[in-house]
Amino acid sequence: MTLPLSIDQITAHYGTTKVLEDLSLTVGDGELVSLLGASGCGKTTTLRLVAGFLQPTSGAIRLGDKDLTRLPAHGRDIGLVFQNYALFPHLSVKNNVAFGLKQRKLASGERDKRALEMLDRVGLAHLADRLPGELSGGQKQRVALARALVIEPPLLMFDEPLSNLDAKLRVDMRVEIRQLQRANGTTALYVTHDQEEAFSISDRVAIMNSGRIMQLDTPETLYQRPANKFVAHFVGFENLIDLQVTARDGEMVHAQTHDGGKITLSQERLGAIPDAFVLATRPDGLVVTNDASATGLPATLGMRTYLGRAYQYQCQTGAGQLIANGSLATPFESGAQVTLVPNPDQCAILQPE
Amino acid sequence: MLSTPATLAISLFLIIPVAATISVTFSEPEGLFVPYSAFFDSAFQRTVLWRTFEVAAIATVVSVVFGLLTAYVVSRCPPWMKSVLIVLAVFPLLTGVVVRSFAWLIILGRNGILNNFLQWIGAIERPLSMLYTQTSVIVALIYIFVPLMILVLIGVLENIPDDLLQASSSLGASPTATFFQVVLPLAVPGLIVGAVLVFTASFTSYATPHLLGGSRQMMMGTFLHQRAMTSFDWVSASTVAAIMVVVIVTTVLVMTRLARRLNPMAS
Amino acid sequence: MATRIHPLLILMTIVVYIFLIGPLIIIFGASVSDTTFLAFPPQGLTLHWFENIWEISAFRRTIVTSFQVALLGTAMALLIGIPAAYALNRHRIQLPGWLSTLFVLPILIPEIVIGFSLLRSINVGLGVPVFFALLIGHTLLVLPYVIRVISASLASFDFSIEEAAISLGSRPVKTFFTIVLPNVRSGILAAFILAFITSINDVSVSLFLTGPGISTLPIQILAHVEQFFDPTIASVSVLLMMLTIIVMIIVERTLGLTAVTK
Ligand SMILES: Nc1ncnc2c1ncn2[C@@H]1O[C@H](COP(=O)(O)OP(=O)(O)O)[C@@H](O)[C@H]1O
Ligand SMILES: [Mg+2]
Numbered sequence: 001m002t003l004p005l006s007i008d009q010i011t012a013h014y015g016t017t018k019v020l021e022d023l024s025l026t027v028g029d030g031e032l033v034s035l036l037g038a039s040g041c042g043k044t045t046t047l048r049l050v051a052g053f054l055q056p057t058s059g060a061i062r063l064g065d066k067d068l069t070r071l072p073a074h075g076r077d078i079g080l081v082f083q084n085y086a087l088f089p090h091l092s093v094k095n096n097v098a099f100g101l102k103q104r105k106l107a108s109g110e111r112d113k114r115a116l117e118m119l120d121r122v123g124l125a126h127l128a129d130r131l132p133g134e135l136s137g138g139q140k141q142r143v144a145l146a147r148a149l150v151i152e153p154p155l156l157m158f159d160e161p162l163s164n165l166d167a168k169l170r171v172d173m174r175v176e177i178r179q180l181q182r183a184n185g186t187t188a189l190y191v192t193h194d195q196e197e198a199f200s201i202s203d204r205v206a207i208m209n210s211g212r213i214m215q216l217d218t219p220e221t222l223y224q225r226p227a228n229k230f231v232a233h234f235v236g237f238e239n240l241i242d243l244q245v246t247a248r249d250g251e252m253v254h255a256q257t258h259d260g261g262k263i264t265l266s267q268e269r270l271g272a273i274p275d276a277f278v279l280a281t282r283p284d285g286l287v288v289t290n291d292a293s294a295t296g297l298p299a300t301l302g303m304r305t306y307l308g309r310a311y312q313y314q315c316q317t318g319a320g321q322l323i324a325n326g327s328l329a330t331p332f333e334s335g336a337q338v339t340l341v342p343n344p345d346q347c348a349i350l351q352p353e
Numbered sequence: 354m355l356s357t358p359a360t361l362a363i364s365l366f367l368i369i370p371v372a373a374t375i376s377v378t379f380s381e382p383e384g385l386f387v388p389y390s391a392f393f394d395s396a397f398q399r400t401v402l403w404r405t406f407e408v409a410a411i412a413t414v415v416s417v418v419f420g421l422l423t424a425y426v427v428s429r430c431p432p433w434m435k436s437v438l439i440v441l442a443v444f445p446l447l448t449g450v451v452v453r454s455f456a457w458l459i460i461l462g463r464n465g466i467l468n469n470f471l472q473w474i475g476a477i478e479r480p481l482s483m484l485y486t487q488t489s490v491i492v493a494l495i496y497i498f499v500p501l502m503i504l505v506l507i508g509v510l511e512n513i514p515d516d517l518l519q520a521s522s523s524l525g526a527s528p529t530a531t532f533f534q535v536v537l538p539l540a541v542p543g544l545i546v547g548a549v550l551v552f553t554a555s556f557t558s559y560a561t562p563h564l565l566g567g568s569r570q571m572m573m574g575t576f577l578h579q580r581a582m583t584s585f586d587w588v589s590a591s592t593v594a595a596i597m598v599v600v601i602v603t604t605v606l607v608m609t610r611l612a613r614r615l616n617p618m619a620s
Numbered sequence: 621m622a623t624r625i626h627p628l629l630i631l632m633t634i635v636v637y638i639f640l641i642g643p644l645i646i647i648f649g650a651s652v653s654d655t656t657f658l659a660f661p662p663q664g665l666t667l668h669w670f671e672n673i674w675e676i677s678a679f680r681r682t683i684v685t686s687f688q689v690a691l692l693g694t695a696m697a698l699l700i701g702i703p704a705a706y707a708l709n710r711h712r713i714q715l716p717g718w719l720s721t722l723f724v725l726p727i728l729i730p731e732i733v734i735g736f737s738l739l740r741s742i743n744v745g746l747g748v749p750v751f752f753a754l755l756i757g758h759t760l761l762v763l764p765y766v767i768r769v770i771s772a773s774l775a776s777f778d779f780s781i782e783e784a785a786i787s788l789g790s791r792p793v794k795t796f797f798t799i800v801l802p803n804v805r806s807g808i809l810a811a812f813i814l815a816f817i818t819s820i821n822d823v824s825v826s827l828f829l830t831g832p833g834i835s836t837l838p839i840q841i842l843a844h845v846e847q848f849f850d851p852t853i854a855s856v857s858v859l860l861m862m863l864t865i866i867v868m869i870i871v872e873r874t875l876g877l878t879a880v881t882k
Contacts, residue, residue, distance in 0.1 A: 371734065373737065444861075456643035
């Protein structure tokens with residue numbers, strides 16, 4: 001059995017400080033949604049609210065058609081995986097996994113059988129009698145995963161489950177987590193501050209900032225069509241340029257910065273462009289050229305750094321400091337006068353805020 | 354609430370009784386501060402207070418100095434020796450104050466080991482009376498508190514990262530220079546905490562001044578007991594108690610604030 | 621780090637340790653001396669003074685009382701101290717700041733003042749029997765140690781372990797007993813031992829809380845010394861030191877003795 005989760009206009013406080021404001025979120029049946037954001041933005045708090053370790057000031061949390069909001073934490077039936085594993089240090093691996101079954105009053109023979117089966121699925125049946133202290137980090141996290149899965153919860157939640165593991169293991173484990181979640185078809189809410197991890201593992205990702213969800217979308221949409229400056233900057237659109245449309249010519253739009261820098265964009269590639277807009281570009285989205293006839297923003301190049309696949313330039317323009325990548329074939333010296341031309345593949349159009 | 358039983362116990366059996374003791378001293382019909390002026394008008398009682406300060410201060414300073422140097426040596430010892438030395442400091446610490454004060458009764462008595470020894474080497478002809486002097490009380494208090502200082506300061510010294518000492522010697526500082534310029538400043542907050550422990554415990558001690566000072570070297574603790582249980586003057590005893598509370602609370606508050614201010618590792 | 625230590629410092633350390641241990645050896649010597657006054661070195665050897673402890677009924681009685689008070693007082697302090705320490709660590713933000721200050725008050729107030737005040741208010745004022753006043757005094761005496769030691773143990777306890785158990789369906793109260801307590805066992809043991817030793821050796825709180833037929837061993841020792849200057853006290857002291865040694869062996873076996881400097 002697996003159920004959709006819906007969080008409805010939750011506000012939460014620690015003491016008198018507000019940490020979540022009017023947060024709404026749904027996770028469809030069998031879907032994996034990630035909460036992604038910098039440390040302190042309220043991801044853990046959201047999980048703790050759903051798990052029942054914290055009471056919301058207002059709002060409601062539902063799992064299927066069951067209202068969880070006033071249910072005590074031990075009655076919520078949610079599988080939780082913690083960053084620091086949170087294994088019971090005094091219980092064997094097998095008893096850790098069997099713990100939830102014991103609370104559900106299963107006979108001990110049945111408990112052991114299911115615990116061992118689940119340990120087998122995560123490849124740790126041979127360590128069943130060890131104590132958690134004797135396991136490596138990756139093994140510990142597998143036990144934690146088995147412990148959460150064995151109770152067959154309708155909802156699984158993960159709080160930065162991989163951040164204590166080394167880089168290689170992180171990649172392996174996230175694939176494993178995704179496969180187990182898919183195989184069981186369990187609804188899952190996954191917290192991470194690692195963008196690559198979130199994008200690779202999730203059906204949809206919620207980007208959070210200061211206790212709010214800034215955008216909830218598929219990784220592809222977030223990456224290509226951020227909805228606002230925060231998300232744009234978060235996914236690597238480092239340049240945010242305020243522009244005003246001066247003329248429209250079919251699908252071609254001519255626009256200008258406040259100090260007169262000119263840019264031409266095609267609505268075919270970027271969608272409808274409003275009269276006032278923000279052009280968001282990644283460093284690769286600004287082509288550095290010394291071709292005087294190109295339409296673009298005039299810039300003076302500052303410091304150059306070598307990225308391996310390109311050179312990166314700090315560019316001084318009338319619209320502020322911008323970052324652009326230039327090809328290795330034609331390096332420019334610091335102080336060169338150039339033109340920055342947007343490359344629509346690495347650009348997005350935002351509403352001014 | 355889970356902390357309610359402890360809160361209640363402390364309120365009912367500590368705060369209220371102690372507050373009652375103190376309030377008695379302000380409830381004399383003759384006037385608000387009469388018990389205090391009586392206390393300070395008496396030369397004998399002033400002497401008791403002053404002696405208590407003096408004894409506690411000397412015991413504290415000596416314990417701190419020897420405790421620090423010993424702790425420094427112990428913390429630099431190889432592990433097995435360190436364990437042995439820690440055990441040898443814990444043992445007296447866990448042995449009661451009465452037993453440890455009593456030891457000095459045997460040592461300093463008329464037929465005690467020290468008199469016997471001095472007579473045997475011919476330094477003296479007849480036994481000296483060393484008991485019931487200020488020195489005997491101070492020596493016993495130092496004896497009692499040095500192990501505490503050693504253990505507190507080993508903890509403090511071990512909290513100083515080895516990196517700092519290595520950095521110091523790599524910059525050319527001799528062990529002595531490292532001790533005075535790196536170790537000591539970092540240990541100051543811990544030293545203050547330890548010193549406060551020793552001072553307050555000495556200031557309020559009873560068994561040691563009772564056994565080794567007797568009625569000749571009355572200190573605040575023994576004086577409080579004498580007022581209450583021999584003279585049955587409970588107002589006077591309460592006054593002594595109130596003065597002790599004021600001295601201790603002030604010392605602790607001032608010194609912990611100082612320790613916090615002098616802590617270079619605090620952010 | 622192996623820095624050289626100045627020879628004078630090493631010499632001083634040796635002297636300090638002779639100063640620390642010597643007097644305790646002297647007590648041992650005095651306890652087996654066959655003179656009727658306290659003498660060291662002993663002239664002849666005897667165990668008479670150890671037998672004498674059992675012949676003096678006041679010692680027999682006070683030894684029993686001391687153990688009763690130390691065990692009961694420590695048990696009561698654990699009973700109220702463990703929940704308090706748990707609350708302090710688990711719900712620190714929700715609790716008012718003065719609470720942790722309140723819990724260290726018994727350390728701040730001189731023990732002798734606590735004893736005297738309990739005599740005035742509880743024993744004389746309310747007519748509470750001496751034994752219970754003594755028990756209350758000792759509970760207060762050891763409560764701060766209990767709270768501090770168990771707090772230190774809880775400070776390194778990862779409360780997400782508790783949350784994991786609850787999320788798996790274990791009720792909070794049951795979780796406390798099956799998950800939290802087993803993981804702070806060593807803290808509780810340390811608190812118990814420290815409290816027991818403090819209570820058994822206490823003079824200042826007990827001083828005023830004794831009455832006809834009820835006294836503790838340290839108070840009885842003080843009373844005995846006033847009247848007799850014989851080696852009985854030395855042999856009682858040796859017994860107390862043996863108790864200390866037993867406790868240290870227990871600590872070493874369970875916690876490791878170097879834990880004391882932590
Ligand atoms: N127990 C707590 N008490 C007070 N404030 C807290 C507590 N836990 C978290 N916070 C605050 O709430 C905010 C959100 O924290 P959290 O949800 O843990 O963030 P994240 O998991 O995204 O890093 C932070 O500003 C944090 O400082
Ligand atoms: Mg977090």
